[in-house]
Amino acid sequence: MAIIAHLDMDAFYAAVEERDHPELAGLPLAVGADPQGGRGRGVLTTANYAARRYGLHSAMPVSRAWKLSEAARRRGEPPVVFLPPNFRRYEEVSRRILALVRARVPLVEEAGLDEAYLDLSFTGSYDKARELCRELKEAIRRQEGLTASVGVGPNKLVAKIASDVRKPDGLTVVRPEEVEAFLAPLPVRRIPGVGPKTERFLKARGIRTVGELRTVPREDLHSWLGKWGLELYDKARGRGREELTLTWEPKSVGEQETFATDTLEADFLCRRLWHLCHQARRRLLAEGFQGFRTVVLTVRFHDFQTVTRTHTLPEATASGRRLRAEALRLFLPFLDRRENPHRKAIRLLGVRLEKLVRPGEGAER
DNA sequence: TCTGGGGTCCTAGGACCC
DNA sequence: TCTGGGGTCCTAGGACCC
Numbered sequence: 001m002a003i004i005a006h007l008d009m010d011a012f013y014a015a016v017e018e019r020d021h022p023e024l025a026g027l028p029l030a031v032g033a034d035p036q037g038g039r040g041r042g043v044l045t046t047a048n049y050a051a052r053r054y055g056l057h058s059a060m061p062v063s064r065a066w067k068l069s070e071a072a073r074r075r076g077e078p079p080v081v082f083l084p085p086n087f088r089r090y091e092e093v094s095r096r097i098l099a100l101v102r103a104r105v106p107l108v109e110e111a112g113l114d115e116a117y118l119d120l121s122f123t124g125s126y127d128k129a130r131e132l133c134r135e136l137k138e139a140i141r142r143q144e145g146l147t148a149s150v151g152v153g154p155n156k157l158v159a160k161i162a163s164d165v166r167k168p169d170g171l172t173v174v175r176p177e178e179v180e181a182f183l184a185p186l187p188v189r190r191i192p193g194v195g196p197k198t199e200r201f202l203k204a205r206g207i208r209t210v211g212e213l214r215t216v217p218r219e220d221l222h223s224w225l226g227k228w229g230l231e232l233y234d235k236a237r238g239r240g241r242e243e244l245t246l247t248w249e250p251k252s253v254g255e256q257e258t259f260a261t262d263t264l265e266a267d268f269l270c271r272r273l274w275h276l277c278h279q280a281r282r283r284l285l286a287e288g289f290q291g292f293r294t295v296v297l298t299v300r301f302h303d304f305q306t307v308t309r310t311h312t313l314p315e316a317t318a319s320g321r322r323l324r325a326e327a328l329r330l331f332l333p334f335l336d337r338r339e340n341p342h343r344k345a346i347r348l349l350g351v352r353l354e355k356l357v358r359p360g361e362g363a364e365r
Numbered sequence: 366t367c368t369g370g371g372g373t374c375c376t377a378g379g380a381c382c383c
Numbered sequence: 384t385c386t387g388g389g390g391t392c393c394t395a396g397g398a399c400c401c
Contacts, residue, residue, distance in 0.1 A: 033369065042369050045401090058401085064366045112401045195399050227375075228398090256370060294393090304368070310394055350370090 001176070002242035003129045005118040006151045006159035007101065007136065010168035012114035014048035016093050017083050019145045028072070028080045030056055030065055035082050038066040041258055049168065051080050090114075093144060100139055104132065109244035115163075117156055117244050126152065130173050137171065154179065157240025161190055179238035184211030191235050198225070198232075210236050250287060254296070254352030255279045262302040262345035266335050269346060273331055276351040277324045284318075290359045291316035295323060297330040298350030305344075316357040327351055 009015065013031040018024055028051035033042020040062040047056035047065075054068045054077075062082070069080035094113040102108055107119035120129040133150045140148050149170040151162025158179055162172040165186075174182045187209060189199045201224070207213050213236040221229035234240070255276045263269065284292060293316050300306045309330040317323075333339035334346070 041367090043367095045369085059368085061366060061368050063368090067366080114401080193399065197398060250372085252372070254371075258369060306396090308395060312393060348369090352372090 001121075002154060003120040003123060003126060004153060004156050004159045004242060004244075005120050005129065005133055006156065006163040007116050007118060007133075008149050008151075008163045008167075009097070009114040010147045010149055011046050011048050011052075012094075012146075013046040013085055013090055014051070015146050016090055017086075018048060020089070024081055026050065027078055028054060028056070028069070029083065030062075030080050031083050031085050032058075032065075033062045034084065035062040035066040035069075038063055038070075040066070041260070045085050047080075054080065056080065087113075093146075097140055097144060097146075100143060101136060104136060104139075107244055107246065109246060110248075117159065119244055120152065126173055126175050130171065133171055133173075137169070153238075155238075155240035155242045156244075157192065157235055158182075158238050160192055161186065164190065183236070183238055184209065184214070186210050188213055191232070193228070193231070193235070198228075201225075250356065252296075252352050252354045253280055253284045253287060253289075253292075253356065254350060255283070256298060256348055256350030256352075258300075258348045259346070262347045264335070264340075264343060264345050269331070269335070269349065270328065273327055273349055273351065274324060276349060277327050278320065280351045280353055281318070281320050281323055284353055284356065288358070289318075289356045290361075291318040291357045292323075292353035293317075293355035293357070294353065295326045295330065296350075296352040296354060297327055298348065298352070299331070299334050299339075299346060300348035300350075301340075301344040302347050303344065304347070306348075307339075309339075312355065316355070323351075323353075 014029045017031060018029055029048040030044050030051050031046045032044035034040050042062050044056060044058055044060045044062060044065055046058050054072050056065050056068060065080065073079040090113050098108065098110065098116065101116060101118065105118045105120065106122065109117040111117060120132060123129045123132055129152050133152060137148055137150060140146055147169040149163050149167045151159045151164065151172050153159040153162050153174040154176045158174050161183070162174045166172050188194050188202050188207060191210065202213065207216065218230070218233045221233045225232060257272055257276060294310060294312045297309045298306065311326050311330060
């Protein structure tokens with residue numbers, strides 16, 4: 001019987017900034033796009049717990065976060081300190097934490113900079129697993145001055161949900177016989193894979209909690225949601241994978257850019273497209289790939305309508321000139337009425353490379 | 366409120382092949 | 384006259400995750 005833990009750093013980016021800048025300690029902090037006095041177009045990556053008390057959270061538009069900060073200032077509370085993300089720094093801290101974990105746990109799956117799955121089956125019992133997690137949390141606090149929340153359960157799904165229920169600095173152990181009772185009262189949104197759409201869909205059918213979801217017949221979920229419905233049926237019962245994914249191979253590499261102002265200026269857009277091609281290709285090669293076969297162009301209009309155009313080459317290439325030519329060919333129709341009949345201004349361009357080829361596998365297809 | 370940037374996976378139709 | 388069945392690839396869009 002497997003014992004899996006999910007370790008999740010609390011408000012990771014903001015916590016690192018707070019630790020690195022002691023003068024900010026205790027202040028509300030948000031890491032993300034530049035708010036530009038309320039005119040910024042990006043979103044927050046992370047808000048620390050002081051900022052969350054103002055209602056800020058990750059993925060919130062900075063423009064809205066700015067308004068909430070101003071409201072707090074008018075109430076006489078400290079305004080939010082907005083910081084740009086420093087990913088190199090977070091990667092460095094993440095690597096150190098991971099090394100610390102790996103020194104005590106042989107099987108670890110990285111799941112982003114701020115979370116990981118740990119196979120604790122080797123401890124032999126939930127009591128020993130809990131004790132090991134306590135040690136890990138303490139080691140992370142001692143070495144890095146950061147807190148983590150940990151969930152332990154019979155599989156990745158339960159561990160992940162458990163790590164989320166008592167944040168920050170939580171440790172939640174769910175034994176196999178406790179899984180049903182643990183999940184039943186939770187909102188369906190806590191299930192990984194259930195986003196705003198699925199939540200609304202289920203709510204419209206009177207289903208709000210995992211317990212309620214569990215009363216829905218398998219065939220109903222299947223007919224409503226297809227294959228995803230069958231997965232949901234299992235998730236509602238706390239069934240999930242026990243095996244960790246120890247190695248990961250990128251399937252695509254891409255770059256995109258949202259402009260400060262929506263535009264249809266051909267010169268500007270072509271220059272940015274050129275740049276995106278350059279960056280995407282550079283990263284492709286840096287990742288050790290030899291080439292790509294598919295180019296995906298993304299265009300987002302000012303009304304947020306987003307379209308993609310794809311072209312697959314008969315054979316792989318690494319040529320920057322070829323990439324730019326293909327990207328431009330996909331993009332040009334958007335500059336005139338062929339693909340843009342209402343002459344909508346463009347908000348974002350993106351270039352993504354797929355069907356990536358490693359050295360030595362260039363000959364196949 | 367007005368929505369980043371990096372990704373993965375699924376669906377569905379049409380082309381094409383056997 | 385009226386239209387098989389299975390498989391794979393390509394393309395476009397959408398939900399979701401960190």
